[in-house]
Amino acid sequence: MKKLYGLFILFALMLVISACSDDSSGSGDSKDDSGESKDTGEVEIFSWWTGAGEEDGLLALIDLFEKEHDDIKVENAAVSGGAGTNAKAVLATRMQGNDPPSTFQVHGGDELNKSWVAADKMEPLNDLYGENDWMDKFPQDLIDMVSVDDEIYSVPVDIHRGNVMFYNKKVFEDNDIDIPKTFDEFFAAADKLQDAGIVPIALGDKEAWTATQIFENVLLGVLGPDDYIKLFDGEIDFDDERVVEAAEKFGKMLDYIDEDHASRNWQDSAQLVANGDAAMINMGDWAKGYFSNDLDLETNVDFGYFTMPETEDDFTIITDTFGLPKGIDNPDEVKEFLTFLGSTEAQDTFNPLKGSIPARVDADESEYDEYGTDAMEDFKNTRLVPSLAHGSAASEGFLTKADQAVNIFVTQKDVDNFISALQNAAPEM
Amino acid sequence: MAMAKQQKKKISKDQWTAIAFLVPSIILILVFVYGFIGWTGWVSLSNYNTIVPDFSFAGLKNYIYLFNDFRFQADLRNTLFFTIFFIGLVIVTGLVLSILIEQKLKGESIFRNIFLFPMALSFVVTGVVWQWLLNPSTGFNKFLSVFGIEPKWYTDTNILAGFQWGSIEFGVPVAIIAVVIAAVWQMTGFSLAMYLAGLRGIPDEMREAARMDGASEFQIYRKIVLPMLMPITMSVVIIMAHISLKIFDLVYAMTGSGANFVTDVPGVYMFETTFKGNYYANGAAIAIIMLLAVAVFIVPYLWSSRKGDA
Numbered sequence: 001m002k003k004l005y006g007l008f009i010l011f012a013l014m015l016v017i018s019a020c021s022d023d024s025s026g027s028g029d030s031k032d033d034s035g036e037s038k039d040t041g042e043v044e045i046f047s048w049w050t051g052a053g054e055e056d057g058l059l060a061l062i063d064l065f066e067k068e069h070d071d072i073k074v075e076n077a078a079v080s081g082g083a084g085t086n087a088k089a090v091l092a093t094r095m096q097g098n099d100p101p102s103t104f105q106v107h108g109g110d111e112l113n114k115s116w117v118a119a120d121k122m123e124p125l126n127d128l129y130g131e132n133d134w135m136d137k138f139p140q141d142l143i144d145m146v147s148v149d150d151e152i153y154s155v156p157v158d159i160h161r162g163n164v165m166f167y168n169k170k171v172f173e174d175n176d177i178d179i180p181k182t183f184d185e186f187f188a189a190a191d192k193l194q195d196a197g198i199v200p201i202a203l204g205d206k207e208a209w210t211a212t213q214i215f216e217n218v219l220l221g222v223l224g225p226d227d228y229i230k231l232f233d234g235e236i237d238f239d240d241e242r243v244v245e246a247a248e249k250f251g252k253m254l255d256y257i258d259e260d261h262a263s264r265n266w267q268d269s270a271q272l273v274a275n276g277d278a279a280m281i282n283m284g285d286w287a288k289g290y291f292s293n294d295l296d297l298e299t300n301v302d303f304g305y306f307t308m309p310e311t312e313d314d315f316t317i318i319t320d321t322f323g324l325p326k327g328i329d330n331p332d333e334v335k336e337f338l339t340f341l342g343s344t345e346a347q348d349t350f351n352p353l354k355g356s357i358p359a360r361v362d363a364d365e366s367e368y369d370e371y372g373t374d375a376m377e378d379f380k381n382t383r384l385v386p387s388l389a390h391g392s393a394a395s396e397g398f399l400t401k402a403d404q405a406v407n408i409f410v411t412q413k414d415v416d417n418f419i420s421a422l423q424n425a426a427p428e429m
Numbered sequence: 430m431a432m433a434k435q436q437k438k439k440i441s442k443d444q445w446t447a448i449a450f451l452v453p454s455i456i457l458i459l460v461f462v463y464g465f466i467g468w469t470g471w472v473s474l475s476n477y478n479t480i481v482p483d484f485s486f487a488g489l490k491n492y493i494y495l496f497n498d499f500r501f502q503a504d505l506r507n508t509l510f511f512t513i514f515f516i517g518l519v520i521v522t523g524l525v526l527s528i529l530i531e532q533k534l535k536g537e538s539i540f541r542n543i544f545l546f547p548m549a550l551s552f553v554v555t556g557v558v559w560q561w562l563l564n565p566s567t568g569f570n571k572f573l574s575v576f577g578i579e580p581k582w583y584t585d586t587n588i589l590a591g592f593q594w595g596s597i598e599f600g601v602p603v604a605i606i607a608v609v610i611a612a613v614w615q616m617t618g619f620s621l622a623m624y625l626a627g628l629r630g631i632p633d634e635m636r637e638a639a640r641m642d643g644a645s646e647f648q649i650y651r652k653i654v655l656p657m658l659m660p661i662t663m664s665v666v667i668i669m670a671h672i673s674l675k676i677f678d679l680v681y682a683m684t685g686s687g688a689n690f691v692t693d694v695p696g697v698y699m700f701e702t703t704f705k706g707n708y709y710a711n712g713a714a715i716a717i718i719m720l721l722a723v724a725v726f727i728v729p730y731l732w733s734s735r736k737g738d739a
Contacts, residue, residue, distance in 0.1 A: 089704035092480075115480040115707065206685045260565045262584040262688035397479065400706030404500055404690075411586050411689035 042073045043330070043337045045322070046101035048087035049354075050080035053289050057353035064349055065340050072333050077101055083207060095121055100325035102334045108145040108156055108319040109392025110429075116323070117148050123324040124151035128335055134342060137360045141384035145392060146321055154323035155342045156359035158351050160284045161375055162316035162387045163217045163308040166291065167280040168273050169301065171198060177279075179306045183221065183249055186309040190256045193279045200256035202278035204264030208403040211410050213389040214282050215250045221310035222246040225383040232386070232393040234429060238422040244415060251413045261410075271295070273303070282308060284318055284390075288371050289355025299371050315382040318390045319359060394429040401425035466720065473713035480707045491714040501715070502597045503690040504698055508722075510601050511694070512673040514609040515616075519669050520662060522613065523620025528650070530621075531628050541625065545618040552615065556682025559611035583607035583684045586691055604684070604691040612679055616672065620665045627661035628654070663730065670726040675719055695719050 049058045055078070062074045079087035084105075091104055095116065106112045116122050129135055129152055135143070138156060146154045172179075175196050180186035190200035205211040220228045222242050230236045231243065258269070258278055270287050272278035274295045281287065288305070291297045307314075322341055324334055340346050347358035348367045357368065357376050365373050386392035391399055405421035408414075440448075476487045495501040530540050547555065562568040563582040570579050583604045591600030631654060639649050677696030686693040686701075695715050703712030 085701070085705050089700070092704055092707075096482075118479075119481045205688070208686070260581070260584050262586075263560075263564050263566070263582075263684075395707075397706045397708060400702060400708070407686060408499060408689055 041071060041330075041333070042075055042102075043334055044075045044077050044102040045337070046077045046079075046087070046091060046103070047105035047320075048079055048081075048084040049105065050078050053293055054354045057350040060353060061341070061346055061350050064346065065337065068340070069336065072336065074337070083209065095119075095325070098327055100328055102328055102330070103322045103324060103338060105320050105322060106154065107391045108142065108154065108317075108321045109386040110395050111391035112146060112154055112321065112323065113148050114395040116325070117153050121326055122153045123326055123331070124153060125155065125324060125335075125338070126150075126152050128155075128338060128342075132339060132342060137342075137362055139361060139379070139384060142317070142319065142359060145317070145319070145384075145386055146323075154321035155338050156319045156321045157341050157347060158320050158354060158356035159359050159375075159379060160286055160318040160356050161378070162213060162284045162318055162390065163220060163282075163311045163314060164285050164287075164305050165280050165282050165308055166270070166273060166287055166303055166305050168276050168278075169304050171276050171279045172304070175279075179304075180309060181306075181312065183309045187252065190253075194256060198276075199258045199272065199278040200280065201253060201258075202269035202272040202281040203254075203257040203261040204266045204269030205261050205407070205410060206263065206265045208407045209389045210266050210269070210283070211254075212399075212403050212406045213284070213387070214253060215246070215406055216388040216393070217282060217308040217311060217316060218250045218253065219243065219246045219388075220314055220316060220385060221308060222249065225314045225385050228385055229393075232388065232429060234426065238426055239419055243422075244419055247409075247415045247418050251409070251415060254410055254413065267294075285371070285375060286355060292369075293355070299369065305371065313382050315378055315384050316387045317384045318387050318392065321359075397428040398425050401428065469713045469716050472710055473717050475710050477709040477713075478707070478711060482709075487710065491710045492718070495711065495714055495718070497596070499596045500686075500690050500693060500698055501695070502595045504693050504695045506597060506599055507602055507605050507690075507692065508674060508676075508694055511605050511609060511612075511676070512670060514606065515612050515673045516666055516669045518609065518613045519616050519620045520665055522617045523665065524624050524658075526617065527621050527624035527628060530625065541621070544621050547615045548618040550615065552612075552676075552679040553682045555611055555615045556679045556684075559607070559614070560683045563607045563610070583687060583692055586687075586689050588691075602691040604687055608680060608684060608692055611683060612673070612676070615679075616669065619668070623661050623665055624658060627658045631657050667726055667730045671723050674722045674726075 045058075045062070047058065049055055058076065058078070062076060065074055066072070079090050081087075087105070091101070094100055100121070106116065112122075129143075134155075142156055142159075143152060146152055146156060171193070175193060175198070177189045177192060178185075180189045193200040203210060203214070219231070222245055223231060223236075227236055227242070231238070231240075236243070258264075258272060261269070264272075266281075266283055266287070267290060269278070270281055270283065270290055273281045274291060274297060285305075288299070291303050292299060297303050322338060324331060324338065328334060342360075344358070344360055344363050347360055348364050351358050351363075352367050352369075352372070355372075357363075357372055357379060361380055363376070365376060368376065388394055388399060388402065394402070402422060402425060405418055405425070408421070409418040472484075473491055474487060474489070476483045476485045476490075478491075526544055530537055530544075534540070560583075564570075565579065565581045565584055570582075573579060581603075585603040587603045588598045588600040589603060591598040593599075635653055636649055639653055644652070675696060676694055677700065680692060680694050681697055681700070684692040686697060695718065699712045699715040699719070702708040702715070
């Protein structure tokens with residue numbers, strides 16, 4: 001009897017344990033079964049490009065490169081999930097274990113500079129820029145974002161803009177609303193929409209960065225680009241009265257969001273705008289790809305776009321870049337691949353599919369749609385500033401704490417608490 | 430004792446073979462389980478909170494930081510109430526269902542399999558499905574709204590019976606109940622199976638004897654069946670406790686941290702702070718705290734079962 005009972009417990013434990021281990025391997029969902037990947041003749045590209053448009057773009061890139069280079073095979077080691085968090089976890093493990101991928105996706109700015117460059121894991125690419133005459137092909141602001149002390153560490157492949165507000169054209173027309181340019185106009189428009197029974201701003205903050213993104217754009221609007229950059233360089237304190245003002249404006253915007261925001265991700269909230277349940281959404285311009293490719297909406301017919309209030313002359317930049325880690329076996333072949341990634345040919349293949357714009361200023365405009373050409377024009381003529389929410393403006397340590405502070409603020413709306421949380425985290429920028 | 434000493438001197442050939450077979454796995458476990466636990470403990474006492482490794486000794490700094498941190502305090506609160514509700518409901522529903530199934534009904538095995546089936550799923554699957562079912566704007570609320578009730582499920586930021594404690598509001602987070610429902614749905618089959626096995630182990634003669642003595646059915650369950658199921662209940666509590674204290678996948682797939690961290694748990698915090706924020710030492714400290722929390726349940730259990738064997 002006792003024996004039987006013991007056996008049963010054992011069986012039950014086995015069930016539980018096997019269930020647990022199933023989950024951990026299932027959620028990682030890593031496609032790399034490498035190990036042998038570092039042999040000469042093979043280049044491994046590591047990214048979190050597994051979504052619809054971006055995966056197409058990546059595969060097209062790999063095809064094109066392999067066609068031009070018979071002797072080099074490209075292995076796609078993409079890791080899906082968590083807006084890159086899962087991939088970053090895998091990457092961190094591999095980098096710490098001295099098993100770096102040949103090249104990996106990393107946002108330009110502090111996500112690169114304050115982590116892998118600071119850890120001395122990256123090779124400078126100045127000679128690659130020299131050989132290819134890239135110094136005047138990429139905007140100087142952008143090159144600065146991927147440089148530390150005049151050493152350039154990665155090649156930007158695509159550009160997204162973060163300070164865009166997408167809106168439902170029909171809702172705006174029905175309620176007779178003009179595109180707001182200032183905060184006052186914006187709040188007036190939001191009031192009008194709310195009175196009409198429409199949610200003015202859609203937010204899906206199941207992952208906190210969507211709310212952080214609104215905050216950074218309000219900060220940019222209130223501070224202006226120079227002081228925005230100074231803030232993240234530590235030259236302006238977070239208890240500066242203009243930062244407090246920005247927090248208050250951010251809090252006011254949160255009065256206009258949808259009720260169930262915590263249950264939605266950004267795609268869900270974009271759908272609210274597409275259906276006309278909500279009027280606008282602040283989202284990086286990957287939302288444009290979602291609207292036109294996934295939801296079949298027409299640009300400037302079904303949905304329109306404008307810049308966040310008082311940021312018309314600024315371009316919050318999110319850029320995916322690729323660098324050269326130290327300690328790989330075939331740096332020459334990887335450099336060849338990086339040269340390819342930096343070429344107009346590659347960038348004009350990848351970006352139209354992903355719905356982003358090229359990082360080069362001399363790309364072929366005819367490849368891009370109406371939104372793309374608009375964005376390319378602004379990219380050349382506006383001030384480029386790094387995004388906080390996407391890891392470019394400050395270290396990931398600071399960003400993690402800022403996301404937490406924002407998550408608490410969205411519910412509590414306690415400005416003093418919020419400012420002091422940011423102030424406490426500031427030494428880690 | 431004297432016997433044991435004598436035996437120690439003579440180890441037979443069979444025993445040597447057994448030891449030889451055990452040694453490799455013991456070494457592997459020492460290195461890859463206990464060695465790494467020790468390493469995690471060491472990291473949790475270091476300053477390794479950047480991507481550049483820094484193993485200088487920090488004392489209890491990371492632990493002090495965590496216990497002062499809003500998010501971690503919220504995690505402890507959420508885990509406490511999640512564990513209480515989860516274990517309580519799994520035991521009650523498992524016991525009730527097993528007693529019902531025990532009543533020799535027709536098609537018993539069909540019911541048993543239906544209730545056991547959710548256990549075959551991964552918590553990730555359960556999380557995704559219940560995320561839709563309990564989504565306030567889709568799911569159950571479409572049906573419930575007919576009756577005018579629209580609970581906000583896991584997006585509810587209210588804390589029941591809340592009072593300010595540390596930097597958080599302490600009380601029952603309403604949102605965690607949604608997660609409890611999903612977890613109970615998945616794990617009830619387990620306690621059901623355990624209790625069924627337990628019920629089968631109670632000899633019919635005992636019940637018969639009680640009946641002969643004039644005990645009512647209710648009395649039989651109260652005075653005989655339930656006490657005899659105590660060891661089973663203990664095992665269910667231990668196994669469920671170690672699941673609920675370490676829960677990660679269900680919450681990560683279903684709700685994430687939640688607004689104001691109402692559904693956050695230490696596992697999710699550990700993952701995000703370590704791999705997103707590069708706070709390795711803080712993450713290690715969370716891991717050690719989780720280990721200690723589970724140990725509080727497991728160690729007394731192992732201790733008592735060891736005594737039982739002797």
